[in-house]
Amino acid sequence: MLDNEKEQLLHNAKTIAIVGLSNNPDRPSNRIARYLQNEGFRIIPVNPLAEKVLGEKSYPDLKSVPCAVDIVDIFRRSENIHDIVSEACDLDIPAVWVQVGIDCSEETLAMAEASNIKLIKDCCIMVEHRRLKA
Numbered sequence: 050m051l052d053n054e055k056e057q058l059l060h061n062a063k064t065i066a067i068v069g070l071s072n073n074p075d076r077p078s079n080r081i082a083r084y085l086q087n088e089g090f091r092i093i094p095v096n097p098l099a100e101k102v103l104g105e106k107s108y109p110d111l112k113s114v115p116c117a118v119d120i121v122d123i124f125r126r127s128e129n130i131h132d133i134v135s136e137a138c139d140l141d142i143p144a145v146w147v148q149v150g151i152d153c154s155e156e157t158l159a160m161a162e163a164s165n166i167k168l169i170k171d172c173c174i175m176v177e178h179r180r181l182k183a
Contacts, residue, residue, distance in 0.1 A: 050169050056181045058144055058167060062119035063091060065174075066111060066142075068133055069124035070094040070102050077148075078124040079103070081175040088178065093118060111136045120144045122174050127152040131160075138164040146174045 050058075065085055070078045070092070082092050082103055093116070094102035097109035108114050111121065111133070121137050123130060123145065130147060134157050137145050145161060147153055147170040161168040169177075 050167065052181060054167070055169065055177055058120070058169075059174075059178050059181065062144070064093060064116060064118050065090050065120045065122055066093040066095050066108075066114055066118045067122045067124065068095040068111070070096050070099070070107070071124075072096075072099050072102050081122075081148075081173065084175045085178070111140055111142070118142050120146055120174075122146045122148065123151065124148055125151070130154075131157045134161055134166070134168070137161075138166060143167060144169070147171070149173050 067078060067082050070082050073079055086092050086103060092103060092105055093114050094105055094107035095111060096107050099107040101107055121142050123133055125133060130151060130153050134145055138160060144167040149171055153170050158168060
């Protein structure tokens with residue numbers, strides 16, 4: 050995805066569901082979610098093992114989130130990505146951001162493309178936000 054497309058996506062987004070958001074402040078998901086919150090995004094934790102994260106109610110999966118989501122940011126193992134992207138497709142979520150080091154299969158990429166979902170992979174949403182707003 051080109052920088053101007055990422056910039057537009059981040060500029061227009063208001064709500065980011067973070068799948069795999071940890072309560073542990075030392076985990077990258079928590080640090081990145083805190084950054085995004087401080088930058089004015091509404092964070093929706095998606096973690097079936099947490100009741101609340103960063104002051105926000107946590108949901109067990111994307112389909113349980115009761116509001117519109119602009120971006121899904123994923124902090125899960127590569128083998129979980131296809132199912133999460135499939136759920137995002139079913140919910141017509143416009144964009145999925147897969148964090149650094151997490152692999153997407155060609156099948157997953159094709160599914161996202163067929164559903165007109167912007168899929169950004171192998172880059173950090175926080176790093177890109179900082180870089181593009183500078």
